[in-house]
Amino acid sequence: MNKLNFINGFKSFLYDTDNFISIYDNYLHVFNYEKIDVLKNEYIEIKIKDKKVYIYGNNLKIKKLTKNEILILGVINKLEFYYE
Helix, strand or coil: CHHHHHHHHHHHHHCCCCCEEEEECCEEEEECCCEEEEECCCEEEEEECCEEEEEEEEEEEEEEECCCEEEEEEEEEEEEEEEC
16 A cells, blocks of 8 residues: 555656646647636737746647636747746
8 A cells, every 4th residue: 555655646746737738749738727818829828826827839729628728729939937
């Protein structure tokens, strides 16, 4: 049983399961966002818990949107994180 607790602790140390951002092909997936502050064709600003995510690119569009997940399509040039 101790081995299982160690593995779960190690997993939570390696990556944050409260919020998650992944990039693949021309998609950006954000899990557990709080709100979208700015939505433009070349710039999107998203609030996530204790930080803001600035997404810069071309032809940025929201492909899918749920209560806590967002999928953005477009050419992503740069991501910036601002910790509040």
